[in-house]
Amino acid sequence: MIDSPDVLAIDIGGTKMAAALIAADGRIERRSQVVTAPVAADAGDELWATLAALLDEVVGDTVPGGIGVGCGGPMNWAHGDVSPLNIPAWRDYPLRRRVEERFPGTTVRLHNDAIAMAVGEHWQGAGRGSRGFLGLVVSTGVGGGLVVDGKVIAGQSGNAGHIGHVVVDPNGPDCACGGRGCLEAIARGPAVVDWAVQNGWQPRSGDSDGRSLLAAATAGHEIALAAFARAGHALGVALASAAHLLELDTVAVGGGLANAGETLLGPARVAFATHTKMPFAARCEIVPAVLGGDAGLVGAAAFIHHSEQYWPGGAD
Numbered sequence: 001m002i003d004s005p006d007v008l009a010i011d012i013g014g015t016k017m018a019a020a021l022i023a024a025d026g027r028i029e030r031r032s033q034v035v036t037a038p039v040a041a042d043a044g045d046e047l048w049a050t051l052a053a054l055l056d057e058v059v060g061d062t063v064p065g066g067i068g069v070g071c072g073g074p075m076n077w078a079h080g081d082v083s084p085l086n087i088p089a090w091r092d093y094p095l096r097r098r099v100e101e102r103f104p105g106t107t108v109r110l111h112n113d114a115i116a117m118a119v120g121e122h123w124q125g126a127g128r129g130s131r132g133f134l135g136l137v138v139s140t141g142v143g144g145g146l147v148v149d150g151k152v153i154a155g156q157s158g159n160a161g162h163i164g165h166v167v168v169d170p171n172g173p174d175c176a177c178g179g180r181g182c183l184e185a186i187a188r189g190p191a192v193v194d195w196a197v198q199n200g201w202q203p204r205s206g207d208s209d210g211r212s213l214l215a216a217a218t219a220g221h222e223i224a225l226a227a228f229a230r231a232g233h234a235l236g237v238a239l240a241s242a243a244h245l246l247e248l249d250t251v252a253v254g255g256g257l258a259n260a261g262e263t264l265l266g267p268a269r270v271a272f273a274t275h276t277k278m279p280f281a282a283r284c285e286i287v288p289a290v291l292g293g294d295a296g297l298v299g300a301a302a303f304i305h306h307s308e309q310y311w312p313g314g315a316d
């Protein structure tokens with residue numbers, strides 16, 4: 001076994017689990033991923049065995065200098081237990097302890113995947129150098145993470161940055177959180193597709209997913225364009241509130257729906273401009289995230305490589 005200065009980064013979501021060795025300059029040295037296969041609700045350790053095999057493959061004969069983990073929430077990050085919404089087999093699952101047992105003596109830091117994504121984009125992507133940064137993921141849900149005044153802001157229980165549940169329409173649709181009119185209730189992928197279908201869009205292929213809606217919008221289909229414009233508008237309204245509250249200068253938008261590019265971001269910028277007239281807020285730019293599916297891995301590595309800035313618990 002060879003001691004390595006590289007960090008083992010792990011990104012766990014409902015569809016895939018990825019791992020990589022990441023150097024101190026942010027370079028990805030080795031990367032691999034597996035599908036998050038559904039297992040029985042009481043077979044959490046089976047899923048862990050799959051992940052452990054992936055980790056062994058990625059580290060090879062090296063001992064990483066530390067391990068950073070981004071995982072879908074909710075979680076109790078201080079205890080290292082996770083209950084990802086889209087992984088029913090893990091409920092209060094002691095993920096950090098499992099990783100620590102696999103790599104004895106190595107520091108393991110685990111946090112929300114939205115925070116990891118935001119940190120990744122701030123360290124190596126669209127948020128580089130920003131003093132007021134929000135990294136946003138718009139996909140099945142809408143999540144976010146904050147890096148303000150040079151430090152990640154995670155909140156007392158690790159839930160700061162939940163931009164998806166900022167209210168954009170008090171009379172809007174019910175949200176899965178139990179509230180009403182949240183950004184997520186309007187702008188999450190499935191809600192955008194549902195709205196298009198309700199308003200007469202008929203997916204040609206028969207599968208009414210976000211990708212075929214995006215294809216329709218790209219082809220100039222009016223209802224598809226209106227569906228993205230509605231989501232973009234909601235996004236712009238939420239971001240206007242966030243920019244005033246935190247004096248943001250950069251918002252990077254990633255996630256599956258962000259593949260719509262200007263179809264989503266154009267209307268977001270129009271709404272944002274309508275609701276931000278004071279210069280300190282109006283100057284904030286809404287840009288596409290640039291690291292794609294690697295943002296979470298890069299951010300998880302930064303929990304170790306740059307703990308003074310990017311680990312909510314602070315420096316070592």
Ligand SMILES: [Zn+2]
Nearest residue numbers: 165175177182
């Ligand atoms: Zn909500």
